[in-house]
Amino acid sequence: MDSLIACHECDLLHKRQPLPRGGTAKCIRCGAKLYSRKRNSLDRVLALTLAGLVLFCVANIYPLLTFKLEAQAQETTLISGVMALYDQGMWIVAAVVFFTSILVPLLQLTGMLYVILPLRFNHRPWGLPSFFRYVSGFKPWGMMEVFMLGVLVSFVKLAKMATLIPGTALYAFMALIFVLAASAASLDPHIVWNRSEKGS
Amino acid sequence: MNKSAPTALSASLVSCHSCHMLCRAASLFKGAYAVCPRCGAALHSRKPNSIARTWALVIAAFIFYIPANVLPITRVISFGKAQSDTIMSGVIYFVKSGSWPIALVIFVASVFVPLLKLIILTCLLISVQTKSQWRPRDRTRLYRITEAVGRWSMVDIYVVTLLVALVKLGALATIEAGPGAVFFACVVIITIFAAMSFDPRLIWDTQEQNYERKK
Numbered sequence: 286m287d288s289l290i291a292c293h294e295c296d297l298l299h300k301r302q303p304l305p306r307g308g309t310a311k312c313i314r315c316g317a318k319l320y321s322r323k324r325n326s327l328d329r330v331l332a333l334t335l336a337g338l339v340l341f342c343v344a345n346i347y348p349l350l351t352f353k354l355e356a357q358a359q360e361t362t363l364i365s366g367v368m369a370l371y372d373q374g375m376w377i378v379a380a381v382v383f384f385t386s387i388l389v390p391l392l393q394l395t396g397m398l399y400v401i402l403p404l405r406f407n408h409r410p411w412g413l414p415s416f417f418r419y420v421s422g423f424k425p426w427g428m429m430e431v432f433m434l435g436v437l438v439s440f441v442k443l444a445k446m447a448t449l450i451p452g453t454a455l456y457a458f459m460a461l462i463f464v465l466a467a468s469a470a471s472l473d474p475h476i477v478w479n480r481s482e483k484g485s
Numbered sequence: 486m487n488k489s490a491p492t493a494l495s496a497s498l499v500s501c502h503s504c505h506m507l508c509r510a511a512s513l514f515k516g517a518y519a520v521c522p523r524c525g526a527a528l529h530s531r532k533p534n535s536i537a538r539t540w541a542l543v544i545a546a547f548i549f550y551i552p553a554n555v556l557p558i559t560r561v562i563s564f565g566k567a568q569s570d571t572i573m574s575g576v577i578y579f580v581k582s583g584s585w586p587i588a589l590v591i592f593v594a595s596v597f598v599p600l601l602k603l604i605i606l607t608c609l610l611i612s613v614q615t616k617s618q619w620r621p622r623d624r625t626r627l628y629r630i631t632e633a634v635g636r637w638s639m640v641d642i643y644v645v646t647l648l649v650a651l652v653k654l655g656a657l658a659t660i661e662a663g664p665g666a667v668f669f670a671c672v673v674i675i676t677i678f679a680a681m682s683f684d685p686r687l688i689w690d691t692q693e694q695n696y697e698r699k700k
Contacts, residue, residue: 291493291500295689298491315625352651359651366650375662381670382646414524418503428639435643441587478504
């Protein structure tokens, strides 16, 4: 039974076959991705997660944009946007923004580090299966790349009205998106699941 | 296409949603609900009540879509004058001022994608309920697209957040979020949940039932 895998989109059973490095297996009936073999998955994910955590801190501490109109200037960080919405009574919107652009990326990065760092050095972290399950489950709710597009749109929108100065956090953000995407692309969840079985 | 191909369901196996481990269905349903022995996720052969849940969420999103587009999402107060903007009036403003790419981005992300997503999900639900045989592969692809594009609708919410945070210069210029933003955020979140609760394997189940009948 371990040699079989069911397509998660059409339920068709497939026999697992060894893949070449960097190869991907797709369902023959519906074309969904079944599994793939990644190069140095753990090493790469660990490196990218560490880089991501550093960038995440920079992106949240430094100002994102500065808005200058006549003699007045207004700086904004990620969290100050959430606070401004909350102050206006828009707590639902504030909560959604906080969750998707701050909390979920942070949980994803720290959760991934908690899982990958011990595994890389052949230890099995406590509660590995449930931790990794939650980290994977959070994935659709982290919307950093969408946030970046939002920054771009607001930039154009306000550029005519006043002077806008991009801040340090903006560059950290751009880098963070690429790091997160690269980390997601190099992760091979089957390695983690297989290791979690061996240790138990 | 091999219609007689064995599925996990026909082989009495259950594939875990979370870690994709295959488990024997019979040995699992002892307690109230079955749990994956490897990762601890609840096991279901198909997502529970997929059709009813997806319908409920799709209908809720359709209802919220109306105030999201009719009510203002931002209010600009400049020198004592207040101006309310809906999503569409923002798009029209950008078209008039010549910022075509931005107008297109906002229109696609905020108006077109949520509506398209809801229409596709409605069609998929109807096709599953009428046991349609029409192009299962393409319908699965449609589902995959809906799942992937939904998140991009959040753009407008982020734009509002940034505008509100940046433009608060007292009497000179202040931007406030309008009630439309709340409904719009709800539409985006609800449609993401709707796409998650739909089970694409239902599209294929009817294929197998029909094959068996023809045999």
